[in-house]
Amino acid sequence: MAIHSSTRTDVNRSAILARLGAGGPASRADLARALTLSPALITQLVKDLITDGLVVELDQAPSNGGRPARMLGLAASAGRAVGVKVVADHVAFVEVGIDGQVVRSASTPFDATSSTFVSELVERIREFIGSGSDVNLLGLGVGVPGSVDSPGNGVVESAQLGWNGVELGDALRRAIGLPVIVENNVNALAVAERLFGLGRSHDDFLVVTIGTGIGAGIVVDGSVLRSASGGAGEIGHIPVADDGPRCTCGNDGCLESLISEAALVAQARSAGAIEPAAGIDALLAAADGGDEGALGIFREAGRLLGRTLAGIVHTIDPALVVVLGEGTSAWRHWSPGFEPAFRSHLLRHRRSIPVEVETWQDQSWAQGAAALVLATPFDAAGAGDQGRLIRARLAGQVATP
Amino acid sequence: MAIHSSTRTDVNRSAILARLGAGGPASRADLARALTLSPALITQLVKDLITDGLVVELDQAPSNGGRPARMLGLAASAGRAVGVKVVADHVAFVEVGIDGQVVRSASTPFDATSSTFVSELVERIREFIGSGSDVNLLGLGVGVPGSVDSPGNGVVESAQLGWNGVELGDALRRAIGLPVIVENNVNALAVAERLFGLGRSHDDFLVVTIGTGIGAGIVVDGSVLRSASGGAGEIGHIPVADDGPRCTCGNDGCLESLISEAALVAQARSAGAIEPAAGIDALLAAADGGDEGALGIFREAGRLLGRTLAGIVHTIDPALVVVLGEGTSAWRHWSPGFEPAFRSHLLRHRRSIPVEVETWQDQSWAQGAAALVLATPFDAAGAGDQGRLIRARLAGQVATP
DNA sequence: CGCTCTTAATTTAGGACTAAAGAAAGTTCA
DNA sequence: TGAACTTTCTTTAGTCCTAAATTAAGAGCG
Known part of the structure; x- marks a missing residue:
């Protein structure tokens, strides 16, 4: 009320x-x-x-x-946001206008496992902000792989970064002096899709990312689903095989253990479809060249993804599925396995649900992070004190000549 | 706003x-x-x-x-609600006070496939309401197996009842002259759990029903998840086997095709664990008597349910799982398969999520339906015009001597 | 026993917002 | 060409709600 x-x-x-x-x-x-x-x-x-x-x-x-x-x-001076995407070995930045348009971007190396990672991150952020123009920054959005207690607080758990209970939000607020929103990076993508992408005309849709990891952002009634402890959307750990390979999480047979980029590469190496030191680019090239082993690996990944997403569609009933992530560059090879598996496991009235694969760039993750700031004016109570500060900065501006 | x-x-x-x-x-x-x-x-x-x-x-x-x-x-006179649960062959009613306490209940035979089912249902409802006392009825909640376009409108799709696009809400409003809320019966149970059950102290939890069908009500941020077309929670059609048995929905290998009551009975008959004409009660008795075949059927059902629910917990991140439905009477036999499968497929920090099995009575479904009415005062915009009418009836009362 | 503190309940002044009425600026039609 | 209608924008009067101040009624302590 x-x-x-x-x-x-x-x-x-x-x-x-x-x-x-x-x-x-x-x-x-x-x-x-x-x-x-x-x-x-x-x-x-x-x-x-x-x-x-x-x-x-x-x-x-x-x-x-x-x-x-x-x-x-x-008016032209109506405020901007900075988005930061953190991965294990680099950090990407964008600065965007209120319309989501990218004004400038950058990327720098970074070591998330270093004992001084927070101060290194602060330094990188200060450099990026310092090299911009003197336009009113509304706040900083940060996307991380892993779960976040709440976006307005920003305590991070991330196996991929090796972070456990890191109070990233507080540290950045103190050091940078801006409102800071921290969120899981796939959830941040979902926020961006809702504001600027295909999700603008849908209150309920699913964003799925394929690539390094497998994740989901679930938009329900116009807002991203976080649930009890901010961990909704971890579809990479849905069990899909009883005695499947060991996952990075320690369990066996998780979806991600079978179809992440590392898993596809490992399967391709074992099958001799690529050289033992080759990677995903070689696998994609082999598939493009018609190698049956490579094609089969992508097809089976598509099949598993399709069957799993069918189950998720029955569980949460979205109107649209959007596929994003580095893995989309290989979608033409995933799709032959994906489409029949997905649609044949859907109830009849859901079989025509649209699945859209969007153009992907590495800065998309950082744009998602920036969207966290831009979305706060639409949620009157959202993001706690940080949200209030962002709204005040946006609403309280008076243009100077 | x-x-x-x-x-x-x-x-x-x-x-x-x-x-x-x-x-x-x-x-x-x-x-x-x-x-x-x-x-x-x-x-x-x-x-x-x-x-x-x-x-x-x-x-x-x-x-x-x-x-x-x-x-x-x-005050004692502060209004009541009637809940109706419709299944293929009977209708159950309860009348409850605002505190959810059951004042009276009834059950009558009914033929959902009859060409005059709407007028028969109207007649049954009129009889039940007519035999009650002259206390202010706020509205009628109706729970159905299947999906409903919106609770305030009430157009029903139900394979189980054989209904396709039935404008139940409008028909009942015209005939009974009360506000009417129609909802999927598992979603109605979730509403009741939120208001009166274990869900009172949780904003995010999962209600799962086992028995005739397998379904879920998903509560997120205090409200039941319906999503795009009101069909969230249909976990019975999550594919769990590539070449599993044919489901009633026409697809192969759905969870429900393996662990619904009918599926368990069919497996038991095939395995000779029960007589060819025997049913679920005989299967439960055989399991209670230590029959290994019967125990194995329940254990495998528990294992499949556990593995599937682990996937759902990763997807929506609830704080609690509540198990309800007719099948809970056999939970002691499901649990040995369920618990290890469920917990071993969860991420480490989720392994202690509570799973509660509540006492089940057949009138629980109708209590869920009544809760649909009682919940509307907590959602200022909920249930459209019907919600507004219910709130007006509750708020607008003036007690007569 | 009286003073201080805490929590609950009430009153007051003022801000925020809407419904309704009115004004403005077009289009359509006879 | 002027009247009627539609849609947009503005003004007015009143409702709804809160923040802050005040009053009330207890417990605790010296």
Whole structure:
């Protein structure tokens, strides 16, 4: 019932700005409908935002049969976000506008297992922020492989990084002086899909990543599912074989132990489909060249993924599946195994569910992280104190000449 | 942001009443905390509810070190709900108070495949309601096996009942003249668990039913997951065997095709563990008598259920699993297969997740249905127009002498 | 026994928001 | 070409709710 986390005015002002960013120019009537606020309130809020130099009136739209609408757009200075993606051996950065457009990006080496990894990360982040222009930064979004207690707090458990109870959020807040949102990197991708991608027109969809790891971001009723301890979406550890290979998690027969990039490479090496020192690029090249062993490895991976995703579709009933991650570069070889396995295990009325594979770039992970900041204006109570600070920074701006 | 479905006063009054029903007596300060409303507003609303005869002041609680609280309780006349559970061959009814306590119940034969099933159902419901006392009925909750487009609308797809696009909600509203909420019966059980059961202290948990069918109700952030078309939780159709038996849905190797009651009976007959005309009761008796074939069938069912639920726990990350349904009477035989399979396929930090098996009665399904009505005061926008009507009926009562 | 502290409940002033009415600016049609 | 209608935007009056201040009623302690 009550909104505690921000003043209501901050919530509304930041929602208007974020909506103009994510959705493009809109009229007052559009904003009232989209944000379910009365036209009277929108008029008041927009008047103040225009006075504060954050919103500008654009051309009039053609009439819809009545008074023509006056379109509104964002002023150029309306704030930016930085996204950081952390993996074991490097860190990627992007700086984006409120519309999600990438202004600049960078990537630097990094050792997540070093005993001074936090201060090294802080240094890298300071360098990236310091080399940007003097535009208002709303906050920092950080995506990590692993689970996070809550995005507004940011305590990380990550086997891949070797981190156990690392208070990353607090450390970065203290060192950088910006609001910081920390989230699992696949969940961050799902947030980005919801805001800027194919998920914009769906309240319920599934993001699946293939590549180094196998993971899922589950969007339900417009929000990413985190559940009890922030660990929803760990589909890589769904058991799919009773006596399958040993997984990095210690169990046997997890999906990931069979279809992660490392697993495919290991199978290919064992089968002689590639040289013992070759990697995934060689496997893809072999499959492209028609090698039956390589094709079979990808087909079987697709089959296992398809069957497993069919079960997930029955469990959570999404309207769309989006496939992302480094592994998508090989999707043409996964698909022959994936499609029949997936659709034949779906109930009849679900067999036409769309599965979309999007164009992947390494900076996509960092864009996902940045989206964590950009999404907070849409959730009045979301991300606790950090969310409130971000909304205040977005809503409280006054443009300087 | 804006609440459209009820006047705010109705939302708040009905929330206070429902909270006193579900949670028992509480002070004004307790209500303010539980409902996240200001103490000032609670004082105003409670004053009116006392004047209207719906709430009574009880004894003072012992002091917590400050001013002793004045406890509040429900007046006896504060409204009831009727729950109806429909299966292929009978209908079960309960009438419950706002606290969920069963006031009376009934069960009658019914033919879901009859061409006049709607009017037969209407007749049964009228008989049950007509034989009750003259207390204010807030609404009718109906649980069905199958999927429902939305609880406030109530269009049913059910293979088990042979219903396809049946506009049950509209038909019942027209004929009975009460607000009607229709939902999948396992989802209804999850609502009841959230309100009155083990789920009261959890925002994220999983309800699993074993018996005639295998289903799940998934509670996330305090609400039951429905997703895109209301079909979340159909875990019975998760594929668990590549070339398993043919399922009633037409696919092969679904979980349900291996561990539903009918599947267990078929396996037992094939194995000679029971007579060809015997049923589940004979299988349970044989297992209780130490028959190895019978024990093996239950153990294998438990193993498959355990492995599948481990996958679901990784996908949605619940804090608790509650097992319900007719099949729980045999849980002692499922458990030896279930427990090792379940826990060995969980990530290390999840291995201690509690799995609770609750006492089951056939009227539990109908209690779940009644809970659909009782839950609506807690969701300001929930169940559309039906929710608004229920809240208005609860909030708008004035007790007559 | 009286003072201080804590917690509960109430009152007050003011902010936030909406429903409804009205004004503005088009399109359509006779 | 002017009236009627539609859609957008603005203004007004009132409702709903909270933060803060105040009052009430206990426990604890010297």
